[in-house]
Amino acid sequence: MMKLYGVPGWGSAISEVMLTLADIPYQFVNVDGFDAPGPQRSLLETLNPLCQVPTLVLEHGEVMTETAAIALMVLDRCPDLAPPVGQPERRQFQRLLIWLVANVYPTFTYADYPERWVPDAPEQLRENCLEYRKSLWLWLEEQLNPAPYTFGEQLTLIDVYLAVMRSWGPRHAWFAANTPKITAIADAVCRLPELHKVLKANEII
Structure with missing residues (x-):
């Protein structure tokens, strides 16, 4: 195992x-x-x-x-947790997977421990990272048309990323107020009964 x-x-x-x-x-x-x-x-x-x-x-x-x-x-x-090979949605899936880990994820790397990078101004780095992260989420919001997931009826691993990362800063209230599409996707994932235990254990629901 x-x-x-x-x-x-x-x-x-x-x-x-x-x-x-x-x-x-x-x-x-x-x-x-x-x-x-x-x-x-x-x-x-x-x-x-x-x-x-x-x-x-x-x-x-x-x-x-x-x-x-x-x-x-x-x-x-x-x-089955990604669009089929050869379909346009597959290429978009690949793009979003790399976009999330290359763009959004690093804002946590730096903001969670800002004193490692700028010991003289850690709070400024934390604030700047958070604002930049918000701008990234707003960009993604414009790309989405959930029905109910990122790629329509098919649940994919991109939806997992969104459900988990929605629980991190700037957290649920900001997403609900500013990114209703991301919120809808994350909510759809969080309603899946087979994920209830693991989502609860990670304080995602």
């Missing part, structure tokens, strides 16, 4: 929900506190020297990191 090292509500929640949706068995290992010296960091460091979550250990011991890479692995096992 796979082992997913993470922290409830953190970036590992994306991978945990994807694995659950694809019905891939896994064991969740909580490494809360890994971002400071201590036993949890030491444990994670033996698997992933970058000390990042998610860190996924596959059935035969291979280590995978990065949510997009894990998403592609999930698709190898459960292709």
Whole structure:
């Protein structure tokens, strides 16, 4: 069985929900506190020297990191969680997957620990990252036409990203007021009974 090292509500929640949706068995290992010296960091460091979550250990011991890479692995096992190969929607799926991890995700990397990057002005960096993140979500909002998911009736891993990341800053109230399409997609995912337990464990619902 796979082992997913993470922290409830953190970036590992994306991978945990994807694995659950694809019905891939896994064991969740909580490494809360890994971002400071201590036993949890030491444990994670033996698997992933970058000390990042998610860190996924596959059935035969291979280590995978990065949510997009894990998403592609999930698709190898459960292709129905993306539009079919050769369709225009497939290319848009690929674009949005990389866009989320290349543009939106880094704003958390810098805003969550601003003192690492600009010790003289951490609050300014945090505020600037949040405002830039809002502008990214507003751009995405203009691209969407949920019915009820990003690609119509088909539930895909992009919808998982949106459901989980909607629970992070600027949080539910801002999304509800400014991005009703993203909110509708996230709400549709959160209503899926098979995801109730994992979403609740990660404080997404």
